[in-house]
Amino acid sequence: xxxxxxxxxxxxxxxxxxxxxxxxxxxxxxxxxxxxxxxxxxxxxxxxxxxxxxxxxxxxxxxxxxxxxxxxxxxxxxxxxxxxxxxxxxxxxxxxxxxxxxxxxxxxxxxxxxxxxxxxxxxxxxxxxxxxxxxxxxxxxxxxxxxxxxxxxxxxxxxxxxxxxxxxxxxxxxxxxxxxxxxxxxxxxxxxxxxxxxxxxxxxxxxxxxxxxxxxxxxxxxxxxxxxxxxxxxxxxxxxxxxxxxxxxxxxxxxxxxxxxxxxxxxxxxxxxxxxxxxxxxxxxxxxxxxxxxxxxxxxxxxxxxxxxxxxxxxxxxxxxxxxxxxxxxxxxxxxxxxxxxxxxxxxxxxxxxxxxxxxxxxxxxxxxxxxxxxxxxxxxxxxxxxxxxxxxxxxxxxxxxxxxxxxxxxxxxxxxxxxxxxxxxxxxxxxxxxxx
Numbered sequence: 001x002x003x004x005x006x007x008x009x010x011x012x013x014x015x016x017x018x019x020x021x022x023x024x025x026x027x028x029x030x031x032x033x034x035x036x037x038x039x040x041x042x043x044x045x046x047x048x049x050x051x052x053x054x055x056x057x058x059x060x061x062x063x064x065x066x067x068x069x070x071x072x073x074x075x076x077x078x079x080x081x082x083x084x085x086x087x088x089x090x091x092x093x094x095x096x097x098x099x100x101x102x103x104x105x106x107x108x109x110x111x112x113x114x115x116x117x118x119x120x121x122x123x124x125x126x127x128x129x130x131x132x133x134x135x136x137x138x139x140x141x142x143x144x145x146x147x148x149x150x151x152x153x154x155x156x157x158x159x160x161x162x163x164x165x166x167x168x169x170x171x172x173x174x175x176x177x178x179x180x181x182x183x184x185x186x187x188x189x190x191x192x193x194x195x196x197x198x199x200x201x202x203x204x205x206x207x208x209x210x211x212x213x214x215x216x217x218x219x220x221x222x223x224x225x226x227x228x229x230x231x232x233x234x235x236x237x238x239x240x241x242x243x244x245x246x247x248x249x250x251x252x253x254x255x256x257x258x259x260x261x262x263x264x265x266x267x268x269x270x271x272x273x274x275x276x277x278x279x280x281x282x283x284x285x286x287x288x289x290x291x292x293x294x295x296x297x298x299x300x301x302x303x304x305x306x307x308x309x310x311x312x313x314x315x316x317x318x319x320x321x322x323x324x325x326x327x328x329x330x331x332x333x334x335x336x337x338x339x340x341x342x343x344x345x346x347x348x349x350x351x352x353x354x355x356x357x358x359x360x361x362x363x364x365x366x367x368x369x370x371x372x373x374x375x376x377x378x379x380x381x382x383x384x385x386x387x388x389x390x391x392x393x394x395x396x397x398x399x400x401x402x403x404x405x406x407x408x409x410x411x412x413x414x415x416x417x418x419x420x421x422x423x424x425x426x427x428x429x430x431x432x433x434x435x436x437x
Contacts, residue, residue: 035254037168038235039262041326042081044171045228046266048323049129050379052316053292054218055270059277060289062212064199069216070274071200073223074267076420078260080224080391081232083398083409083417085255088233089240090248090407095233096337098397112338114389118226119331121382126327130320132292136313153324174318181315182272188303191279217384217427223270225383226390227330234333248407385428391421
């Protein structure tokens, strides 16, 4: 029996046709590359402008010290995304649908609203980051940049009409460009390798220093993004539509490899951003980066290479456009899963962009155009605060025998997941306590 309804989500138009499969005596085994793609779509959210802001701010202010946070957040993200993909693939339902089916109306409503807030906070980062990149490249205003980035998002989403692989190929190509750009930047910056390696060792200053804790929460929120859990569970749920044990086992292996590979790549991108800031800005005494534009302006004179600043801005724009696409898809999944309301991609872009534009304009008016980094970091802290409301339901479903059967998460993986969730809750609690005191 096919567990995926044709009306489950807008993404279902891309699902393979299994009609008549029972009349086929033998089925060709699926190749490993047929499970690739979802990991890249999810990894995009781990290198959006919010990551740029938090990683660059952390590296500029504290040197290599917060590399340990980037590493922890990336490993935790791999584990939680692996869990989300496992739940979606085994149950045939995404996380939002499972919440709607298993929780009461009030709880479901709260989870939906907080998820939407997280998506809007994420879109604020993407709005500001893309607008700043366009301003740096072409000299347009931030308002014009916001409009142009929305047009670019719709254009990328239209690639879905060419087939489900078209948009994945476009996004992967943009990711490869970002990797090339940052590799070139690091080659110019020449980091101190022994200090870099020491940065992966956690420091007790993280708890004692309020500024470091604030940036650590921002890095955590920028890395482990709540809406990515909903997105990943939806993107892979069609891989074993008949619930056949052999199909599930094969798909789990492919999806797990895809997840680990893509998020390892995202970790390298995030670590490269922090290392770049530490090697260039912190080393030169430029410890306060109030804006991504400051980083762009200082790169060329500090590294002595005219290509550094244009590469930086172009890579930032690529990340901003990529992340708006996956954020839009996640918004569709969250809305449809929690409420059964359907909304086209371009309407979802207009909705989230219009809601995100208000905070962006207020920040620009209050701080000036140079204060975008404060808004970017604050938006990632909001994501960190909302994260427990996504990961706790995820683990409750992942370990439930009645839902997952023999595929439920148990043993070391189960306890490690709960330890990660506990760490996230403690970090947020410490941040709230320091804000109050």
